[in-house]
Amino acid sequence: MVFGATRRTVLGGIAAASVAPLLPRRARAATRPIRIGVLTDMAGPYSEDSGRGSVVAAQLAIEDFAKLSPGIAVELVSGDMQGKPDVASALASAWYDRDGIDVIVDLPVSSAALAVAHIARQKDKVAILNPGTSDLTGKACSPNHVHWAFDTYALANSTGRAILAGGGRTWFFVQADYAFGAALAADTGRIVQEQGGKVLGSVRYPFPGTMDFASFLLQAQTSGAQVVAFANAGADAANCIKQAGEFGLTQSGQKLASLLCFIPQIHGIGLQAAQGLLLTEGFYWDLNDRTRAFSKRYGARMDGQMPCTIQVGCYSGVLHYLKAVAAMGVDAARVSGAAAVRQMKQMPTDDDVFGKGRVREDGRKIHDMHLFEVKTPGESKSSWDLYRLVRTTPGEEAYRPLAEGSCPMVRS
Incomplete structure (x- = not known):
């Protein structure tokens, strides 16, 4: 029989929900559980793409792992980083040092993820990260973190x-004026130029806090560019798409491309406004029987x-980490986060959300990426029937070649 409970704690001055081990009580007493912390955006611009959904996905991973290895106890806590690198850093340090957290997952904001990756390396812990910046497997790569769900290179490439x-x-x-927005625009701009296209210009808006995109969209409109690309995500992406429609960008012949827009935004915008939009995700609920x-x-x-x-990235990353813990032993995994990440790289990945894949030498999780077109209202058969699959890019082709990332861990 499986036991579960929920309690409220305060970790590092920030509220965190803790889920008790999903294991028999005899196993709980044998050893301290593996502790997993979901550090996410609970109320900010990325809360729809992560937040509560990331916590639920991690819970499902723990439940599935318990069926495979019922002798290993696992606890889950969650905290709100508020979209701020300093808050994320403070909570991550407290979790690692004081509260016995073994691995931190999610971090959908690039600047916060980069900060926590540095802390994980300092303390020899594990971080499984879901932001956009491809720097995490480039100049900022580390033996203690894995970049899981997607990155700016794969989005640009697709x-x-x-x-x-x-x-x-x-x-x-x-583009949003922070690390993720800059990286996404730079990666896509490079693809455009390599393929013979031309970047006519760009404009950065303050992040977070911008709600009115009128002046930025006006610059895009007057540029005369065939494609207006939004290098942002979450609520910002949704607002840009809606306001672009109100300004008549699509009616004037410009094509809108959301370089990172997830299904919660498309559902919120509605098919009438979003139809025809091209976007890339690593996951869609209606891809196959497993999804x-x-x-x-x-x-x-x-x-x-x-x-x-992002949310299924938490499921996939947590499940693979726990499989690595089972393979190497709880004590060995807890002693060295770098050793746990090495074990993750040695094992192929396979789960219900991304299918088969692997963790590359530079810490990049490899899986297929999918280009979708948003359906018209007439094509949709239900409220979440929103995408039409255009093409799939195999994982080995989707992500930046290993030799081009400048990761210090990669042998030349």
């Missing part, structure tokens, strides 16, 4: 090449909502 092939040769970027089965379980705990790539 979405950028498809739009260029369809005739969109001139581009203008509207549908997982999403049914997830939706039952999320009031019918379907998960996005």
Whole structure:
């Protein structure tokens, strides 16, 4: 029989929900549980893409692992980083040092993820990260973290090449002014230029806190670019798409490309406004039987909502980490986070959300990426039936070649 409980604690001055070990009580007494911390955005611009959904996904991973290795106890805590690197750093340090957290997962904001990756290396712990910046497997790579769900290179490679092939040769970027926005615009701009296109300009807006994108969209409109690309995510991406429609960008012939827009935003915007938009995700609930089965379980705990790539990244990353712990032993995994990450790299990955893959030498999780077109209202058969699959890029082709990342861990 499986036992479970929920309690409220305060860790590092920030509220955190803790889920008791999903294991028989005799196993609990034998050794201290592996402790997993979901450090996420609970109320900010990325809360729909992570937040509560990331916590639920991690819980599902723990439950699935308990069926495989019932003798290993696991606890889960969660905390709100508030989209701020300093808050994320403070909580991560407290979790690692004081509260016995063995691995921190999620971190959907690039600047915060980079900060926590540095702390994980200092303290020889583990971090499994879900932001966009490809620096995490480049100059900022480390033996103590894995970059899991997606990155800016894969998004640029999938979405950028498809739009260029369809005739969109001139581009203008509207980008969030922080590490993720800069990396996404830079990676896509490079793809555009390599394929013979041209970047006519870009504009950065303050992040977080911008709600009115009028002046930035006006610059994009007057640029005359065929493609207006939004290098942002979450609520910002949704607002840009909606306000671009109000300003008549699409009516004037400009193509809108969301370089990172997940299914919660498309659902919120609605098909009438979002139809025809091209975007890339590593996951879609209706891809195959395995994704549908997982999403049914997830939706039952999320009031019918379907998960996005970041949220299922927490499921996939937590499950693979726990499999590595089982393979090497709890004590060895707890002694060295770098050793646990090495074990993760030695084992192939396979789960219901991303299918088969691997963790590369530079810490990049490799799995397929999918280009989708948002359906028209007439094509959709249900409230979450939003995407039409355009093409799949195999994982080994989707991500930046190992030799091009400048990761110090990679042998030349």
